Amino acid sequence: MTTTSAQASLGGARRPPRPARSLARRRATERVVNTVLLAAAAVSVLTTFGIVLVLVFETFEFFRVVPFFDFVLGTEWAPLFEPKHFGVLPLVGGTLLVAGIAGLIAMPLGLVIAIYLAEYAGVRTRSIVKPFLEVLAGIPTVVFGYFALTFVTPNLLQPLIPGTDVFNAAAAGIVVGLMVLPLVATISEDAMAAVPRSLREGAFALGATDLEVAVRVVVPAALSGIAASFILAISRAIGETMAVAIAAGSTPVLTLDPTRSIQTMTGYIAQVSLGDTPQQSLEFRTIFAVGMTLFVMTLALNVVSQLFVRRFRNVYQ
Amino acid sequence: MSAAVAERMRWRPTVAGRRRSGRLFLLLCYAATALGILALVVLLADTLIKGAPGLSWQFLTSYPSRFAERSGLLAALVGTFYVAVIVVAVAFPIGIASAVWLEEYVSPGPLRRILETNIGNLAGVPSIIYGMLGLAVFVRALSLQRSLLAGGLTIAILVLPIVIINAQEALRAVPSGLRHASFALGATRWETIRHHVLPAALPGILTGTILALSRAIGEAAPIILISSIAFIAFLPDSLLDSFTILPIQIFIWVSKPQAAFHAIAASAIIVLLVMLLTMNAVAIVLRDRARRGVGW
Amino acid sequence: MVSAMRAPEPVAERVSDPAKLERVFELRGLSAWYGAAQALRNITFDIPKNRVTAIIGPSGCGKSTLIRCLDRMNDLIPGFRAEGHVTYHDEDIYGPAADPVLLRRHIGMVFQKPNPFPKSVFDNVAFGPRINGYTGNMHEVVEGSLRRAVLWDEVKDKLGASGLALSGGQQQRLCIARALAVEPDVLLMDEPCSALDPIATYRIEELITDLARDYSIVIVTHNMQQASRVSDLTAFLLAGEERTGELVEFGPTRDLFTRPADERTEAYITGRFG
Numbered sequence: 107m108t109t110t111s112a113q114a115s116l117g118g119a120r121r122p123p124r125p126a127r128s129l130a131r132r133r134a135t136e137r138v139v140n141t142v143l144l145a146a147a148a149v150s151v152l153t154t155f156g157i158v159l160v161l162v163f164e165t166f167e168f169f170r171v172v173p174f175f176d177f178v179l180g181t182e183w184a185p186l187f188e189p190k191h192f193g194v195l196p197l198v199g200g201t202l203l204v205a206g207i208a209g210l211i212a213m214p215l216g217l218v219i220a221i222y223l224a225e226y227a228g229v230r231t232r233s234i235v236k237p238f239l240e241v242l243a244g245i246p247t248v249v250f251g252y253f254a255l256t257f258v259t260p261n262l263l264q265p266l267i268p269g270t271d272v273f274n275a276a277a278a279g280i281v282v283g284l285m286v287l288p289l290v291a292t293i294s295e296d297a298m299a300a301v302p303r304s305l306r307e308g309a310f311a312l313g314a315t316d317l318e319v320a321v322r323v324v325v326p327a328a329l330s331g332i333a334a335s336f337i338l339a340i341s342r343a344i345g346e347t348m349a350v351a352i353a354a355g356s357t358p359v360l361t362l363d364p365t366r367s368i369q370t371m372t373g374y375i376a377q378v379s380l381g382d383t384p385q386q387s388l389e390f391r392t393i394f395a396v397g398m399t400l401f402v403m404t405l406a407l408n409v410v411s412q413l414f415v416r417r418f419r420n421v422y423q
Numbered sequence: 424m425s426a427a428v429a430e431r432m433r434w435r436p437t438v439a440g441r442r443r444s445g446r447l448f449l450l451l452c453y454a455a456t457a458l459g460i461l462a463l464v465v466l467l468a469d470t471l472i473k474g475a476p477g478l479s480w481q482f483l484t485s486y487p488s489r490f491a492e493r494s495g496l497l498a499a500l501v502g503t504f505y506v507a508v509i510v511v512a513v514a515f516p517i518g519i520a521s522a523v524w525l526e527e528y529v530s531p532g533p534l535r536r537i538l539e540t541n542i543g544n545l546a547g548v549p550s551i552i553y554g555m556l557g558l559a560v561f562v563r564a565l566s567l568q569r570s571l572l573a574g575g576l577t578i579a580i581l582v583l584p585i586v587i588i589n590a591q592e593a594l595r596a597v598p599s600g601l602r603h604a605s606f607a608l609g610a611t612r613w614e615t616i617r618h619h620v621l622p623a624a625l626p627g628i629l630t631g632t633i634l635a636l637s638r639a640i641g642e643a644a645p646i647i648l649i650s651s652i653a654f655i656a657f658l659p660d661s662l663l664d665s666f667t668i669l670p671i672q673i674f675i676w677v678s679k680p681q682a683a684f685h686a687i688a689a690s691a692i693i694v695l696l697v698m699l700l701t702m703n704a705v706a707i708v709l710r711d712r713a714r715r716g717v718g719w
Numbered sequence: 720m721v722s723a724m725r726a727p728e729p730v731a732e733r734v735s736d737p738a739k740l741e742r743v744f745e746l747r748g749l750s751a752w753y754g755a756a757q758a759l760r761n762i763t764f765d766i767p768k769n770r771v772t773a774i775i776g777p778s779g780c781g782k783s784t785l786i787r788c789l790d791r792m793n794d795l796i797p798g799f800r801a802e803g804h805v806t807y808h809d810e811d812i813y814g815p816a817a818d819p820v821l822l823r824r825h826i827g828m829v830f831q832k833p834n835p836f837p838k839s840v841f842d843n844v845a846f847g848p849r850i851n852g853y854t855g856n857m858h859e860v861v862e863g864s865l866r867r868a869v870l871w872d873e874v875k876d877k878l879g880a881s882g883l884a885l886s887g888g889q890q891q892r893l894c895i896a897r898a899l900a901v902e903p904d905v906l907l908m909d910e911p912c913s914a915l916d917p918i919a920t921y922r923i924e925e926l927i928t929d930l931a932r933d934y935s936i937v938i939v940t941h942n943m944q945q946a947s948r949v950s951d952l953t954a955f956l957l958a959g960e961e962r963t964g965e966l967v968e969f970g971p972t973r974d975l976f977t978r979p980a981d982e983r984t985e986a987y988i989t990g991r992f993g
Contacts, residue, residue: 132611139613143528146520150542150587153580157552160559215455222452228797235456242463244703246641248670249692252677253466256473256685284462291459304834307792308894312847312901313824315438317445322850327837338547345549347644348670352677372551372644379554379648385563397555401548408547412540421837421883437852438821 161401164394171388177395183358183374185392186383192392194399196358200275200368201400204350205343207279207364208286212339215283216290217325217332223291224298225320243288250281251352259353267365273355276364281349286339293338297331297418298324330421334414341407345400347372371400470696474689482690486656487672491683496691498655499672502571503640505659506668509575510582510639515632517579518586522628525587526594527616546584553581554645562649572662574649578642582635589631593624626709633706637699643670669695740767743905743935744789748803751784753796757963758784761803764954764969771927771936773950773972775943777987780956781964782939783831786907789937790826791819807905824851827898827934828907832914833890835882835897840865840874843882843893847901860900868896869926888919895926906930908938912945924949943988947976955984 169177172192180193219239223232254277263270263277270276301324309323325332355367356377369377375393383390485495521542529535557577567573597620605615621628646668655667667675669691676688744766751759759781766772766789774782784793791812793799805812812822824847835843844861853860861878865871870892874885882893891911898906908927912920927936927949940946946953953976954969968975968984979985 132614136611136613140528143520143524146517147524147538149517149580150521150538150545150583153545153556153583154541156560157548157556160556161552164559215459218452218455219459222456226449226452235460238460238463240703241700242459244637244641244699245463245466246643246670246695246699248641248643248673248677249466249470249696252673252685252688252692253469255677256689257465257469284459284466287459302834304830304832305836307795307828307830308834308836308897309846310795311790311792311823311826311828311830311907312850312897313820313822314850315441315445315820317448318441318850321448322846323836341547345547345551347549347551347647348674351644351647352674372549375551375555376644376647394555397552401552404547404549405544408544412543438818438824441850442820 157401161394161398164391165398168388168391168395172395178399181360183369185389186378186381192395194371194396196360197369197371197374197396198399199360200354200358201344201370201372203275203362203364203368204279204282204346204354204370205340207276208283208343209336209340211280211283212287212290212343213336216287216335216339217294219287219291220294220298220332221320221325224295225316225324239288239291242284243292245285247285247346247348248352250285251278251349254278254281254349254353263365270365271355271367273353273357273367274365275354275368278350278354278370279343279364281353282343282346285346285349286342289342290335290339293335294328294332297328297335300331300418301327327421328418330414330418334411334418337407337411337414341404341411344407345372345404347376351376371396375400467696470689470692473686474691474693477687477690478693482687483694487667487675488656491676491681491687494676494684494687496669496672496694498658499667499669499691500694501658502574502655502666503669505571505662505666506575506578507636507640509572509662510579510636513576514579514583514586514635514639518583518632518635519590519628521583521587522590522594523616523621526591527612527620542584542587546588549644550581550642551644551648553577554648556580557645558648567663569650569665570663571659571666574646574666574668575662577645577649578639581642581645582639585635585638586632589635590624590628593627593631594620596627597623626712630706630710633702633709637702637706640668640702641670641695641699643668643674646671647674669698740765740770742766743768743807744937745806745809746803747805749785749788749805750802751781751788751793752798752800753784754798757961759788760963760965762956762964762966764966766935766937767952768935769931769933770951771931771938771949773946773953774937774939774956775941775946775953775987776956776964776967777958778941779962780958782941782956783909784964785956786909786937786939789905789907790823790828791817792823792828794819824901825903826905826907827895827901827903829891829894829898829909829911831910833887833894835885835890835893837881837883839879840882840885840893841878844896844900847897851901853901864896864900865893867899867930868892869922869929870896886919888915888922891915891919891923892926895923895930899930903934905935905937908936910939910941913941920945943976947972955981955987957983957987 177192177194179195180191181195182191182193183196184191219235223235227235255273258277258280259270259272259274263274305323305327306319309319314322350370350373354370354373356369356373357367358369358374359366361368374396378390378393482495483500484497485493486498488494525535525538529538554577557573557580561567561573561576562569601619601623602615605619610618650665650667650671655665659666673688673691673695676684676691742765746762746764746766749759749762750757762785774785776782787793788801788805789807793801801813807822807826811817836846838846841861844864845857848857848860862871865874870889873889874893882890885893895906912923915923924945927938930936931951938950950972952970953972955967955975956964957967958964968979968981970980975984976988979988
């Protein structure tokens, strides 16, 4: 059996090979495929252009009516009611308040979990903790909003701080912090795992304890990666919509009090989209101006985060 | 002796204290990890306790209603299913094709770096901004109105970067020796990809795309701008009908002041989470199988 | 602070009978395992004070495992297990009362590949004193250690520069300075020149000879010329089929290289295997 097939293939090799398909046809297929793939890859580029064009066009229309500086420096936001005010700062402030609270939760917690996973935990502990983080990361944001409104505010915040509003920045910030916690933990852990073992050994050989190795060698060595995870988490928190739309309220006020109802940029966009504001009106255009602000802020943070990641990669390949 | 004294003066023997801070820190590690896990457990348990009583066949097969006890998920389930189909039909082929082009056709250099940076940035754009894009392009410019198709396409565009990034990773995991072997036999680039690279990368690609799909199913923010959010007490007849999806239905119910609606929101969340966890479990099984199969 | 370059005494005068020398380490029946795989079997010999002891042998013979048993660095590897006794100044370092952190503080270690921390030159050297609660003048320690490692003149104007910016040979001397800064009495060197070019290797060897006056040095090397150049005593390890290292011969370096007692040693040093 094996002999015959070997003979057959030998015989085949002796005769000049007869191509099943002509080379010209194969080349044509290659060209077609290349074009199709190129077109697919172009979709992403078009998406970027689409986003930028839509935001720029609508924002431009908006600024033909509302002076630019009234928008970026104004401290009152009341576009839907007379007298109208178009100062975006209350929305930016509300967004930063929620993102700040989220950061206060996600950064220290995420970093400590990352240190634990990278430096202390054994294979078994990791195999328990990691799936929890994955599940947490996979929970839809609307669920976090529900949790904030129906659990965090009535069961945690209001008993703790009487007088907390039903809708408040703290509850939204806490659940957004939980939401981005896996992001911080995972990226920071990856950064620490990439720190060469030889550095840890160098420190242990000098008589360092586990804690000293982790905090004084590994964390500083992974710092740009950790910073990238922090910035990315803040960027995500700023862009988060559903949890804040449900739990943070719709009161655009400039405040640092986390127990008050506020409104974020995303919350405002959601509120207007849900209402019956006519689409061609100035009032509706405000969401694009706010969206542009949101886009610029998150893009800037993402770019900075990528710079940190690149710096980290340059140090450890 | 004097040397020993000098030694003691200059070096504070603090190993015990340092060990103590080490133990304290380990406690902090346990506490932080436990807190994270506890939060998730409380979230799931709270939802389960409040939502489980409302789960019934009737709940799954009824339309929304002004009365919480008569409301159901039918329209939202069907809408979510159709959106998922559109995402699978649009985002997966385009995403995988983009990944193949980036990984197999573009040589590393400025062009590839720009394209990959672009995709990375798209993945970081807040999802509600995709809603604005969908509103301007699909709803208005292409006159799809607030239809299922407009919503599905918007979500497809939203998860496209994730599909591309995951598929690229899967393609990168295919050893280059496989490609060289195929090229050496006279295969063209596409023949190599179709017969060798894609089959080898398939489990990884599937895992990545399933994860992207689960993201798509849980996404609500862009649909706020696309869907008409009104009472959807019917099933879509065509791609151009209006629609609702599961997370939007949850959002609507959570936003109502009555506790009865919050309870059925919890029931709906259970349904959504069961769907997502099932999908993730499938993805993980596929991933593990792919890892075991990698032993060429 | 610069130590005057004295010509090293001839090896034969320094070492006649290793048994008469004061000891730093005593190894008694040391065996070691990584999981189920045994890496060392029944190693017994003494490492003397203020001498250079070389551990040689072909790759995979357990040299690195052996030297890493001396400061319990192997504890960091999951699944590692040691049996037998290793005493350091008469204390069993694997005993229940032993503290690896305290032990390592007195035993410096230099690794195969230079591993400076991604910090400044100054902070690299100051790291050990800082964590170990040094209360004296940090600048003195840093300068003294860098001078001792013959690196001071090259880096005194760039103490703030990253340790990673130095050349390979400079990085390795920085790592030696870093180890010296905590005032150890033993220096373990695990193939310290394997990643260096010949000139950098020569400078490190010179440094080792110089340091041997004040420190007990143990050096692992696969380079027999290096062992014969820098060491007073040599231990020759060999692993069989199952890759478990055993001690073949231990004695004054000159004796081991000129009239080995074991034919396997002779085969190895004459280059017939390994």
